[in-house]
Amino acid sequence: MNIIYDFETSTSDFLGQILSFAFVVTDDQLNIIDTWKGTVKLNRTQIADPGAILTNKLNIDTLNESGKTEYDTAKFIQSQLDKIIATHGEATLIGFNSNQFDLQFLRNTLLRYGLNPYFKGKLHNIDVLHWIQSLAFENEEVYPWTTQTNDLNLPYYSFKLEATAKAFGVLKQDQSHDAEEDVLLLIDLIKEIQNQFGQKLSEFSPISVPNSVYKYEHVVIGKQKVRHFPKSEDDELSYFHYRYWLGLDIQGKAKLMLDLEAFEKLPESPSPEQLIGTLKYINDNKHMFRLEPLNYQEEVYFGNIINQAANAPFIKGINLENYFKLTEKDWDIEYQIHQLGFERIDTLHAAVSQIIRDPEAYDKIINRLWSGKKTQKDRYLVQLFNRAYLALHPSPKPEHLAKYMAPRYLTGTMMRDPKQFVDIDQKIKETQDLLQKAEHPQKDLDNLNALLKDMQAKRNLIP
Numbered sequence: 001m002n003i004i005y006d007f008e009t010s011t012s013d014f015l016g017q018i019l020s021f022a023f024v025v026t027d028d029q030l031n032i033i034d035t036w037k038g039t040v041k042l043n044r045t046q047i048a049d050p051g052a053i054l055t056n057k058l059n060i061d062t063l064n065e066s067g068k069t070e071y072d073t074a075k076f077i078q079s080q081l082d083k084i085i086a087t088h089g090e091a092t093l094i095g096f097n098s099n100q101f102d103l104q105f106l107r108n109t110l111l112r113y114g115l116n117p118y119f120k121g122k123l124h125n126i127d128v129l130h131w132i133q134s135l136a137f138e139n140e141e142v143y144p145w146t147t148q149t150n151d152l153n154l155p156y157y158s159f160k161l162e163a164t165a166k167a168f169g170v171l172k173q174d175q176s177h178d179a180e181e182d183v184l185l186l187i188d189l190i191k192e193i194q195n196q197f198g199q200k201l202s203e204f205s206p207i208s209v210p211n212s213v214y215k216y217e218h219v220v221i222g223k224q225k226v227r228h229f230p231k232s233e234d235d236e237l238s239y240f241h242y243r244y245w246l247g248l249d250i251q252g253k254a255k256l257m258l259d260l261e262a263f264e265k266l267p268e269s270p271s272p273e274q275l276i277g278t279l280k281y282i283n284d285n286k287h288m289f290r291l292e293p294l295n296y297q298e299e300v301y302f303g304n305i306i307n308q309a310a311n312a313p314f315i316k317g318i319n320l321e322n323y324f325k326l327t328e329k330d331w332d333i334e335y336q337i338h339q340l341g342f343e344r345i346d347t348l349h350a351a352v353s354q355i356i357r358d359p360e361a362y363d364k365i366i367n368r369l370w371s372g373k374k375t376q377k378d379r380y381l382v383q384l385f386n387r388a389y390l391a392l393h394p395s396p397k398p399e400h401l402a403k404y405m406a407p408r409y410l411t412g413t414m415m416r417d418p419k420q421f422v423d424i425d426q427k428i429k430e431t432q433d434l435l436q437k438a439e440h441p442q443k444d445l446d447n448l449n450a451l452l453k454d455m456q457a458k459r460n461l462i463p
Contacts, residue, residue, distance in 0.1 A: 001026075002094055010052055014108060019056065019058050021040070024184070038073065054434075091122070115349060221244070262278040276323075341377050370382060410424060
């Protein structure tokens, strides 16, 4: 059973939240069986980006008047997915660029409230973007390539949903960025591509490691096709670049690979950090990783590099287990929410359920969560509960709100990438500037006004 889905969100950052959602259930022939959709109130701890509001055309006032709370949304989505899996044994989530975006938002939304997002391994996922890229690389002469220009006015090959849908003739106007309409557009695109290329999406595997890439016993080597930017508009089908990989630890769906070209460019005595930078973790459920065999010249050339890597003490000692320990990030828990661990999900849900039933039980719940030995996972549990308390309590303590809002929106110390951080005062000014220019349709201006009012109210929560 297929579940094709899309979210519109408050920001592209994973600390944000879902604002609208659409799930369309189909059979294997993509005939629509059911649809679940809705809008979500903006949490009191969430501030939307002006760019997101201009893209998704959502009005904060309307969301807060008619949308479900994020908690009720999480419960609804989980119950619907549970029903599908209980009825059919398993299901497949299908989205566009979903493995890197929508899937993370889905898991965050559920785990924030102690709802298990893994469904005992019975909920699979396919990213249509991976399928399209694979078809393009394998059918370069007939694929309808589209180019766009970046901020530096340089052309690049575009695989965005809007550009791809227009190239295949299933979209005549601009993409609406309405969650349900985007899902229906994606269904039409899948059907058209299946017709043109004679390959069903269900037949696609994002991971392909043919037997021919196995050159040595217990060693995987191969090359992965990566498309370069076109040199000019007259040279759209430019040459391919290959990335060359050596498998260091292959365990079922998990793979630890070494970038041979990156390793070759290392200094004579590389640091552990530089060596780690040559490695990539591949998960079959999330990444596209399709390898081709090396030709004879490539085998000869990279044979020397493989020998160097095989004799490097650090590389010889690396495996999936210690790789994850060596690459642990000092990021906020919601950037790596899986770090909470399975065993604490139910504990979090019980605490969230209790604060909803009895808002005055906060101190009692916190004391219980902090009792016993304190591990990092215990701290994550308390952090997530505190955030649920801020979102769900009728009147959380102002000092608790300020303690969360300041590093999130004023100083940026909570953010994974401080270089991309824009503080709330800058966002307010950006929104005011957009309103003064009045270059947008009235609906956009109304949405920006609603956003500005919400941002100014939440700015007052931060001393």
